[in-house]
Amino acid sequence: MTADFGVCGLERQNDQKEPAGENGAANTQIEVRNLTKKFGRKLVLDNVSVSIDRGKTTVIIGPSGCGKTVLMKHFIVLQRPTAGEVYFDGQRIDHLSERELNRVRTRFGYLFQEGALFDSMSVAENIMFPIKQHFKGVTWRQVEDVVKAKLAMVGLDGFQNYYPANLSGGQRKRVALARAIALNPEVILYDEPTTGLDPIRSDIINELVLKLERDLGVTSVVVTHDMRSAYKVGDRIIMLHNGRIIADGDADHIRDHPHPTVQQFINGQVSEDDLAVLRMSGAVATSQFLPRDFQQ
């Protein structure tokens, strides 16, 4: 698992697993093989292979800008790979046309980092949107009932006529979650669901993730850099660093992982290299004139 540790350099110390074979395929819902993504010349994902197990919650952690969100957007092909393949339920989906992908995407729910609620629509209209797009024959009453049920699941029944601008950050995320589950998806993708929330609101979101997994039996993928959240909701934790997987396992595996970058990340410690940069910038700062220098 930690091949070549201490011999071939940090970038090669990783838990990168081989794609699921014949035996693992039945339990694998999403799989990416040798995924590489470049934006211009910038390499964001470097030959990543990972499979997501059905009915489990997989958490992807890593520092900001390491490619977590980009990797998750590939699961639903909101981003097309530069190289590599994406599979959903054994079917390759990265080469499908947008129209073919739309059918696949209805089986996913996606909670965006800032909610991505349509600000020109009320809460109820936001949740109705996917239903009205895909179920033409349903009556207004049926749609209203679904909206009420979905809002009740996230504890916001009664907020139907509010607009996103009138909601707090936590409420917006919960409404976005209600919209993500409007089509009863098989997979829910959470992009930093607790970022920007206070610890209590964060815990509410964590409980909701667990509740949806328990009640709906969905497969969940959570992108986060909140370790408290990762330990609480994750059956499995994957760590990305510089576009590669460097750790993959359950919470205990991650806690005891020997890779120094993993330990720095999970303990929230700054590295010696970063400290050196800070010390250097501190030296520059003291050489500059500040207002208090003139006051003294």
Added chain:
Amino acid sequence: MIASLGAKAVQDVVDAGRFGRFTWRAATTSLRCCLVRGTFPLVWNQVNVIGVRSVPVIMITGAFVGMTLAVQAYDQLAGMGLEEHLGVLINIAVVKELGPVLAAVMLAGRVGGALTAELGTMNVTEQIDAVRSMGTDPIRYLVAPRLLACLLLTPILIMYADVMGVIGGALVSFLQLGINSRAYWNFSAAGVELWDVAIGVVKGFFFGGAIATISCYKGFNCKEGAHGVGQACTDAFVASFISILALDFALAVVFKSIYLTFWPIKSLV
């Protein structure tokens, strides 16, 4: 330097290809949407935003075009004793060129800017990705209604501008310049044909298509942040403005060829 020029040329070709693909998808999707009843409410919303709210500003634009033309052209014609032909000059210029072009430029600023800002904000706040993630084609849901509304409404708005231009020009001619109204209208009726009016209105169809497509494309591809949205709006207006001028020239050549094929050339006076 050569390498950077080459890279820029390659990037421009890539951008042109992207825009071409976007335009093709928008056009084919809009055609398909014409046959789907569910599209009509979305188009109707845009009719209100794009059309109804643009009427005052378009009418003001048209009126001032006609009034200014009257003031500017009077001295030239009066010097030759042809001031009673002022109506022909004003009305042909308004319905054939200045009305459509200036109304379209005004729409590029008002409607194009709003479309780019709205879609650009949706893009940077991931709302367009949200539409895609829910299995809905954003071109069908966001672009097609706007394109259809612009195609439908720009010719109508140009007719408003034409009417106001004609009225504005006539009022200044009668009230300020003292031109005989009977002669003014007689010469105008003899000089302005239905063809001239039709050209202006047909141009509106193309201008509307260009404004909607460019504005939506810039909104869909704007960079992150407030600066990105602002830059996209500026780019959309500049590109729409240049497209309007280029289309106006191309259509003038085409319509003139068609006209000369069927009718002999006719002097304004």
